[in-house]
Amino acid sequence: MIEINGCSKVYRSRDGTREVQALDRVHLTIAEKEFVALLGPSGCGKTTLLKIIGGLLSWTEGDVRIDGKKVTGPGPDRALVFQNFALMPWANVLTNVAFGLELKGVPKEARTGTAMRLLEKIGLAGFESAYPRHLSGGMQQRVGLARALAVNPVTLLMDEPFGALDAQTRRLMQDDLLRLLDQEPKTVVFVTHGMDEAVRLADRIVLMSARPGRVSEIIDVPFGRPRPAGYDSEPVFNELKNYLWEKLKAMQTDGGKVNGG
Amino acid sequence: MSGQVTTTKSPAKQSSAAMSQRLGARARVVLDRWGPEVSAIAVGIIGWEVLGRVLQFRFFPPLSAVPEAWWEIYQTGELITELMMSLRSLAIGYGLAVVAGLAVGVLMGRYRKVEYFLDPFIDINLSTPSLTYIPVLFALFGVGDATRYIIVFSYAFFIIVVNTVAGIRSVDHELLEMARSFGASEGALFRKIMLPDALPLIMAGLRIGITRAVKGMINGELFIALVGLGARVRIYGGQFDVEKVLALLVTIIVVALAATSVVQIIDRRLTFWAETVQR
Numbered sequence A: 001m002i003e004i005n006g007c008s009k010v011y012r013s014r015d016g017t018r019e020v021q022a023l024d025r026v027h028l029t030i031a032e033k034e035f036v037a038l039l040g041p042s043g044c045g046k047t048t049l050l051k052i053i054g055g056l057l058s059w060t061e062g063d064v065r066i067d068g069k070k071v072t073g074p075g076p077d078r079a080l081v082f083q084n085f086a087l088m089p090w091a092n093v094l095t096n097v098a099f100g101l102e103l104k105g106v107p108k109e110a111r112t113g114t115a116m117r118l119l120e121k122i123g124l125a126g127f128e129s130a131y132p133r134h135l136s137g138g139m140q141q142r143v144g145l146a147r148a149l150a151v152n153p154v155t156l157l158m159d160e161p162f163g164a165l166d167a168q169t170r171r172l173m174q175d176d177l178l179r180l181l182d183q184e185p186k187t188v189v190f191v192t193h194g195m196d197e198a199v200r201l202a203d204r205i206v207l208m209s210a211r212p213g214r215v216s217e218i219i220d221v222p223f224g225r226p227r228p229a230g231y232d233s234e235p236v237f238n239e240l241k242n243y244l245w246e247k248l249k250a251m252q253t254d255g256g257k258v259n260g261g
Numbered sequence B: 001m002s003g004q005v006t007t008t009k010s011p012a013k014q015s016s017a018a019m020s021q022r023l024g025a026r027a028r029v030v031l032d033r034w035g036p037e038v039s040a041i042a043v044g045i046i047g048w049e050v051l052g053r054v055l056q057f058r059f060f061p062p063l064s065a066v067p068e069a070w071w072e073i074y075q076t077g078e079l080i081t082e083l084m085m086s087l088r089s090l091a092i093g094y095g096l097a098v099v100a101g102l103a104v105g106v107l108m109g110r111y112r113k114v115e116y117f118l119d120p121f122i123d124i125n126l127s128t129p130s131l132t133y134i135p136v137l138f139a140l141f142g143v144g145d146a147t148r149y150i151i152v153f154s155y156a157f158f159i160i161v162v163n164t165v166a167g168i169r170s171v172d173h174e175l176l177e178m179a180r181s182f183g184a185s186e187g188a189l190f191r192k193i194m195l196p197d198a199l200p201l202i203m204a205g206l207r208i209g210i211t212r213a214v215k216g217m218i219n220g221e222l223f224i225a226l227v228g229l230g231a232r233v234r235i236y237g238g239q240f241d242v243e244k245v246l247a248l249l250v251t252i253i254v255v256a257l258a259a260t261s262v263v264q265i266i267d268r269r270l271t272f273w274a275e276t277v278q279r
């Protein structure tokens, strides 16, 4: 269980003269095996919150705990998936996927075995010796996802993982992610600015507002996982999307800027 | 392009035609790659010979006079001796410049205070023509071998430092964060992310460094005029033996090309993954 209690984050410039309040007293509890989408306009602190959970950033006020223990840094129980994939261009697919295991000191044979199994599962069998630059965006993010799954984390932290992909690839990746989670349930915190994506994937949607970043509303998605057939043509699906759209639109005009979202 | 033509032929002919086509394609690739380079060299050689014969100028003999002069120095054994002396100072001076340049560059790249402290020295040394130090080094260290090594070193060192700093500085932030998120230690971050990511720029420094080191080698020998190919150039130059000077010059060019090729080959092996643009 992830418990975020009154968490605030202020970024300070090196000389201490400028401050940006990225998060303002965020409260959020995420249950084991739950899929939570963080949805909000850009700059509302989604990435900041995700990095705090990941142990990559410190917070300035409040409390962040995982299973009762205060977060003090990254840990093997959490793995990140990055928007721009963050693959090592000098290493082939296999080495990239096995990287987390390599850092953990897993012997080469064992980590190769694990990585190969994951590549199979994620539809990249036969690509193990390819280099990232020869892969499409969708394939690159599959590598990123496989790398995260390879360390067998309890929680997946995903920062707009499909944001850099075209609409069709994104849909395929969403389906694959749900399929993988169905086989092996995990807690997922999924940052997105897409309403459609949030409704398709999440159990709960955390709607955030900007300047400073706050939780403005938490919405239960009325569909179970795996999603029932034809759920996205039900009226509820579009109602929920429209509701989120109205909310986001209101936020962006309040904040003095409209950028479509 | 030509795939359709072969479909009308018999299988045996097809395969031999395909093979000759493949060979043709290979030849074209080789020609594309080496054609311009070979033509440039040919133009140089022919131009030299023609000019030399046409001008009939004492100080500009045709190229064909050079091999004879070269053979003459070679036979006395002095060419090999001096070549070895030159290569030795190149190896020692450049080797030290690589080791020290990488170490200093990494420290400067990683620690701001070190960078601020050393920056002025590096800038001054990079912007001053290296030739101007030689008298100073000569005065400081005398005419011994050490001076020649130091000259080679000083020609290559600073550019290696600057490139290494730039490489370490430009390391992808997201990759560092990724590695950290998987629990990388500081040492692992350095070995597994910083060094490989900085490698293309570091290798560029080593490539420029080796060409500068060759210059330093010859300049030092010319100045001190005791040992090495440069010293021989000076001596034969003093005797107006132009053919021998040119024979040495050709030898120096070959040394320079060989040294840079070695570094280039290592570079291509190590940083093939960074080649993004196909020309």
Ligand SMILES: Nc1ncnc2c1ncn2[C@@H]1O[C@H](COP(=O)(O)OP(=O)(O)O)[C@@H](O)[C@H]1O
Pocket: A011, A012, A020, A021, A022, A040, A041, A042, A043, A044, A045, A046, A047, A048, A049
């Ligand atoms: N390293 C940083 N230093 C200063 N301000 C930052 C830094 N990172 C993010 N911010 C600011 O914090 C706010 C939230 O950023 P972020 O968490 O990246 O938002 P999101 O992911 O929702 O787009 C933004 O206003 C951003 O400009």
Ligand SMILES: [Mg+2]
Pocket: A046, A047, A048
């Ligand atoms: Mg973000």
